Amino acid sequence: MPTSAGDVELSFAPLVKRVAPAVVNVYAARVIENRSPFMNDPLFRQFFGAVPREQVQRSLGSGVIVDPAGLIVTNYHVIAGASEVKVALSDKREFDAKIVLKDERSDLAVLRIKSGNERFPSLDFGNSDEVQVGDVVLAIGDPFGVGQTVTHGIVSALARTEVGISDYQFFIQTDAAINPGNSGGALVDLKGRLIGINSAIYSRSGGSQGIGFAIPANMVRVVVASARGGSASVKRPWLGAKLQQVTPEIAESLGLKRPTGALVASLMDGGPAAQAGIRSGDLIVSIDGVAVDDPNAFDYRFATKPLGGTAQIGVMRQGREIAATVALQAAPDHPRDEIEIGSHSPFRGATVANISPALADELGIDSQAQGVVIVSVVDGSPAQTVGFQKGDIVVSVNGRKMERSADLERITQAQTRFWRITLKRGNQQISIMLGG
Numbered sequence: 001m002p003t004s005a006g007d008v009e010l011s012f013a014p015l016v017k018r019v020a021p022a023v024v025n026v027y028a029a030r031v032i033e034n035r036s037p038f039m040n041d042p043l044f045r046q047f048f049g050a051v052p053r054e055q056v057q058r059s060l061g062s063g064v065i066v067d068p069a070g071l072i073v074t075n076y077h078v079i080a081g082a083s084e085v086k087v088a089l090s091d092k093r094e095f096d097a098k099i100v101l102k103d104e105r106s107d108l109a110v111l112r113i114k115s116g117n118e119r120f121p122s123l124d125f126g127n128s129d130e131v132q133v134g135d136v137v138l139a140i141g142d143p144f145g146v147g148q149t150v151t152h153g154i155v156s157a158l159a160r161t162e163v164g165i166s167d168y169q170f171f172i173q174t175d176a177a178i179n180p181g182n183s184g185g186a187l188v189d190l191k192g193r194l195i196g197i198n199s200a201i202y203s204r205s206g207g208s209q210g211i212g213f214a215i216p217a218n219m220v221r222v223v224v225a226s227a228r229g230g231s232a233s234v235k236r237p238w239l240g241a242k243l244q245q246v247t248p249e250i251a252e253s254l255g256l257k258r259p260t261g262a263l264v265a266s267l268m269d270g271g272p273a274a275q276a277g278i279r280s281g282d283l284i285v286s287i288d289g290v291a292v293d294d295p296n297a298f299d300y301r302f303a304t305k306p307l308g309g310t311a312q313i314g315v316m317r318q319g320r321e322i323a324a325t326v327a328l329q330a331a332p333d334h335p336r337d338e339i340e341i342g343s344h345s346p347f348r349g350a351t352v353a354n355i356s357p358a359l360a361d362e363l364g365i366d367s368q369a370q371g372v373v374i375v376s377v378v379d380g381s382p383a384q385t386v387g388f389q390k391g392d393i394v395v396s397v398n399g400r401k402m403e404r405s406a407d408l409e410r411i412t413q414a415q416t417r418f419w420r421i422t423l424k425r426g427n428q429q430i431s432i433m434l435g436g
Contacts, residue, residue, distance in 0.1 A: 012138060016150050019192045021090045021121040022065045023140045023148065023185055026074050026097075026111070028082035029058050062141035062185035063087060063111065064194060065122040066224055070113030072097065073220055074184030075199055076104050085111060089120075090148055101227040103234045105362060106219055107199055110227035123186060126193030128216035131155055131172060139176040139198055139212065141185025151177040156211070170300035171213040172196045178212035187214040194220070218304045236303045237311070238331035238361055240271015241278065243295040254283060255319065261285045262295040264315075268357065268367055276324040278315060285321065286314035331367075333358035338375060339405045341383070345412035346419050346434055349381020350374050350388050352405045363391045369424060371395040372402045386432070393424040 061078030065071065072087060079085055085097045097111040113120065135155045142148055153176030174187065178198050187196035196214030226234045244265040251259040262284040267274045278284075284292055288311055292298045305311055305328050313324045336353040352372045353359060360367035363375070371393040377384045394402050397411050398420050418435035 012150070012152060015138070015188075015190065015192055016140075019123060019138075019186065019188055020140055020148060020150065022123045023090065024063045024065060024072060025088040025142045025148070026061045026063045026072075026078055026184055027058065027086045027088070028061070028079045029084040030081040060142065061183045062198070064184070064186045064197065065113075065120050066125070066194065066220075067228070068119040068122050070095075070115055070118070070120050071100070071122075071224065071227065072111040072113065073197060073224055074109055074111060075197065076102055076107045076109045078184050079109050079111070080104075087111065087113060101223065101232055101234070103223050103226075106215065106223060106234070108197065108215065108220060108223045110224060123188065123192070123194040125217045125221050126189055126191070126195040128172065128195050128218045131158065131189070131195050131216075133158060136190055137174055137176055137195065138188050138190075139174065139178050139182065139185060139214075140188065141178070141182035141198060153177070170216065170219075170296055171199070172216055174212050174214065176212060182212075193217075196220075216300075219300065222304055222306075235307060235330040237305050237307060237328040238271070238357065239273050239302060239326070240268040240331075240357070240367075241273040242266045242366070243284070243298060245295055246283070254316070260291075260293055261316065262292055262298045266366075271357075272327045272329060273324075276313070276326040277322075278313070278324050278326070279317070281317075282322075283316040284313055285316050288312050289314075331358040331361045332356065337405045339409050340378075341409060341412050343409075343412045345382070346386045346421065346432075347383050347388070347394075347408065347412050349378035350383035351376045352394065352408050354405055355393070365391055365393060366424075369393050370401070370403070371424065372405045372408050386434070388423075389425065391425070395422040395424055395429075397421050 061074055063072040063074035066073050079099060085099060086094055087097045088094045096114045098114060099109060100112050101110040103109065133155050137153060137155055139151045153174050155172060156175050157173040172187065182198045185198045186194055187198055189195050195217045197220055198212060198214050223234055242265045243262040246259040246261055246263050248259050250263060264278060264280055264282045264284065267280055284298055286292055287298060287301045290301060292301065307328050307330060309328050310325045311328055313326050315322045315324050333356045336356065336359060338351055338353045340351045341347040353375050355367065355369060355373050357367045359373065363373060365373060374388055374390055374392045374394065376390055377388055394408060396402060397408065400411060402408050421432040423430040
């Protein structure tokens with residue numbers, strides 16, 4: 001029981017003084033093409049004047065210096081599409097920054113300050129696997145652009161997997177106030193170590209309601225390591241298998257007391273899982289001794305393993321647990337031949353590519369599917385109007401099978417008013433008829 005005012009006095013000031021200088025503001029600018037249908041209308045211009053064909057859109061976020069040489073980690077969505085990026089330090093100095101690496105799958109990006117040989121304050125990584133519910137944490141960032149702000153709270157939950165903001169659904173949840181502009185900011189423990197990058201909030205009003213999510217530091221560490229190694233992309237281990245959520249019905253059929261683990265739905269011939277002896281129908285329950293509750297948890301644990309070496313995967317098969325040794329290797333890739341369709345057709349504005357195991361792993365599609373895959377769609381384009389989406393596999397057009405991206409480019413150059421298109425989206429096959 002406290003016996004004096006000094007016993008109950010508590011301040012985070014010494015900690016904040018030490019870590020806050022490593023948290024920066026990130027200003028990103030991107031050029032947006034104005035696609036207004038009224039731009040070429042003389043009557044519209046007479047009343048409203050000329051409409052600029054391009055507009056500059058600006059966004060504000062936060063970032064964390066993780067290397068004294070000026071390496072900064074932030075969220076991918078903060079700098080996505082940016083043509084210019086600036087960072088502002090806590091001492092009010094501003095610097096231009098170069099985008100070193102973008103990893104949309106984890107919603108992370110790495111920047112480098114353009115400053116010569118200056119050394120900057122930085123944060124060390126903590127081990128996010130050691131974080132526990134109830135730990136006190138601080139969130140540091142620039143909410144609403146008002147200036148650097150510090151909030152505190154506790155870790156409310158771990159391994160949140162239904163947030164929906166990146167491919168790797170495995171987040172630290174905190175009640176430390178996180179607001180718009182905090183994206184890319186630091187979540188630190190009481191030792192001043194970076195344990196997460198603040199990324200999203202659950203809110204009905206746009207402001208903090210005590211439910212914030214951070215990308216665990218162990219995922220951030222993998223992305224930063226790739227940037228330090230000079231890579232423009234992140235190479236992660238590839239399992240070569242499609243995993244499925246265990247439903248209560250599946251759990252009952254397998255004799256499980258509760259739905260847990262990740263069910264192997266299918267395997268790629270010659271992939272690491274197949275070579276390790278894993279079979280379709282096996283239930284993955286652990287990786288290197290750490291229990292796996294669902295496919296998202298497995299994906300996170302597997303993706304944070306370093307390439308090279310092996311991982312021990314615990315598999316339940318016919319009521320017995322078997323250990324499978326899986327090689328940690330990157331998915332094979334081949335020339336993707338990405339092509340943006342520019343001809344007058346329903347595909348105009350879509351970029352398509354050849355399917356490879358590496359691209360299939362990135363997009364979460366079947367690596368053995370036949371066709372070409374849409375990797376991006378320009379906003380406001382005919383392709384977006386039709387409803388094409390990233391990850392759609394174009395199987396055939398006007399009765400012709402699509403095997404290479406060049407096949408689609410060639411057929412879209414034909415002069416035709418009628419289009420019969422077959423797509424594969426997830427487990428659905430979609431038929432589209434256009435023209436008349």
